[in-house]
Amino acid sequence: MPDNTRRARDEAFWQTFADRYDLQLGPINLENGYFGRMSRTVVEEYQRNIELINRGNSVHVRQRFEQGESLKIQAQVAGLMGVPAQAVALTRNASDGLQSLIRNYNRLQPGDQVLICDLEYDTVKGAMRWLAKHRGVEVIEIEHLHPASFDSLLASYRETFARYPRLKLMALTHVTHRTGLVMPVQAIAAAAREHGIDVILDGAHALGQFEFNLIDLGIDFAAYNLHKWIGAPLTLGFIYIAPERLADIDPDMSEMHFPVTDIRARTPYSTPNIPALLTLPLVLEEHHAMGGAAAKGSRLNYLRNLWVREVRELPGIEVLTPDDPRLYCGITSMRFTAQDDQQAMVERLLSEYNLFTVVRSGAACGPCIRITPGLTTTAEHMKRLVTALTELR
Numbered sequence: 001m002p003d004n005t006r007r008a009r010d011e012a013f014w015q016t017f018a019d020r021y022d023l024q025l026g027p028i029n030l031e032n033g034y035f036g037r038m039s040r041t042v043v044e045e046y047q048r049n050i051e052l053i054n055r056g057n058s059v060h061v062r063q064r065f066e067q068g069e070s071l072k073i074q075a076q077v078a079g080l081m082g083v084p085a086q087a088v089a090l091t092r093n094a095s096d097g098l099q100s101l102i103r104n105y106n107r108l109q110p111g112d113q114v115l116i117c118d119l120e121y122d123t124v125k126g127a128m129r130w131l132a133k134h135r136g137v138e139v140i141e142i143e144h145l146h147p148a149s150f151d152s153l154l155a156s157y158r159e160t161f162a163r164y165p166r167l168k169l170m171a172l173t174h175v176t177h178r179t180g181l182v183m184p185v186q187a188i189a190a191a192a193r194e195h196g197i198d199v200i201l202d203g204a205h206a207l208g209q210f211e212f213n214l215i216d217l218g219i220d221f222a223a224y225n226l227h228k229w230i231g232a233p234l235t236l237g238f239i240y241i242a243p244e245r246l247a248d249i250d251p252d253m254s255e256m257h258f259p260v261t262d263i264r265a266r267t268p269y270s271t272p273n274i275p276a277l278l279t280l281p282l283v284l285e286e287h288h289a290m291g292g293a294a295a296k297g298s299r300l301n302y303l304r305n306l307w308v309r310e311v312r313e314l315p316g317i318e319v320l321t322p323d324d325p326r327l328y329c330g331i332t333s334m335r336f337t338a339q340d341d342q343q344a345m346v347e348r349l350l351s352e353y354n355l356f357t358v359v360r361s362g363a364a365c366g367p368c369i370r371i372t373p374g375l376t377t378t379a380e381h382m383k384r385l386v387t388a389l390t391e392l393r
């Protein structure tokens with residue numbers, strides 16, 4: 001058994017890991033997809049950096065942060081992605097990055113088409129629809145078949161590319177926040193490339209949940225945050241632009257603080273959360289030390305399978321996310337098929353079983369309950385979830 005698979009089921013190891021986090025007593029949190037916790041050592045480092053920057057003020061920031069610290073941090077983020085430092089610019093979150101990429105993509109002509117699907121994040125849908133008004137393009141919106149398979153997802157993109165020859169740009173979500181479905185990004189990006197369609201990848205939920213390489217995926221434009229599965233303080237994200245494609249994204253609203261050849265011109269210039277950025281080296285050190293995305297992803301998949309395996313075949317329950325290992329990660333959604341109101345079921349999960357979950361709607365296949373274990377979730381928590389789902393169905 002590979003090390004990560006063995007470690008994923010080692011409750012004693014994960015208990016030691018969980019001991020590094022301060023947790024408030026309360027419901028069992030199965031809504032870890034919103035953002036991740038910082039470890040206690042990261043919180044302490046963050047607090048030290050708040051005090052450091054508060055004391056040093058602009059003297060520290062002008063003399064040290066702007067003169068080198070920020071570039072080192074940019075290089076470390078690029079290192080996390082296995083890409084050159086000049087391919088990465090820091091942002092406040094994934095949304096800012098995605099909006100910058102979509103707003104500044106400069107290869108669209110009036111009459112071109114752009115593509116979104118039902119599983120995209122609403123901010124991304126909004127930004128792509130914004131292009132219709134401001135670039136004169138037509139937005140093509142597709143809905144994926146449910147239940148999805150690797151082949152059905154790829155086929156629906158292939159058919160769409162063939163049907164709409166004026167498509168030039170598409171959004172693609174690596175892990176949809178609605179059902180946790182992992183898109184076959186590499187195959188879809190390769191098909192898009194055959195049709196000359198550029199892909200902007202929303203990687204918000206992917207980073208830190210499993211390993212990937214943007215170059216292997218064939219992705220030239222992507223945006224991420226660092227506060228979901230990397231464990232950084234809130235307010236940190238970044239964009240990736242393949243260096244040879246930099247000219248296809250304009251400087252943001254004629255941003256002039258950096259030369260046109262510098263990726264940092266592609267995002268709005270502003271005063272960032274400097275203490276949070278200064279904390280990032282420790283965050284990345286801890287992420288790597290515990291085995292990175294491979295270790296985190298194995299654990300999350302293990303926890304996910306503990307509950308999915310027990311309830312998938314039960315009458316009254318539909319697990320929306322497939323079991324094809326290429327298409328799932330820790331986040332998985334289900335619904336009670338005999339109930340109209342999934343929100344009422346979320347409330348019962350909380351009041352009767354002390355389990356905190358969330359309803360996600362917006363997917364063409366209907367509303368669902370999203371269940372996201374985290375790195376401090378235990379196998380016992382999953383057992384309680386199985387009991388709750390079995391009884392409530």
Ligand SMILES: Cc1ncc(COP(=O)(O)O)c(C=O)c1O
Pocket residue numbers: 033034092093094095096121173175176177202204205224225237
């Ligand atoms: C799929 C997806 N895209 C984008 C975002 C936005 O990320 P951020 O909160 O970093 O702006 C989220 C946030 O949950 C998300 O789930």
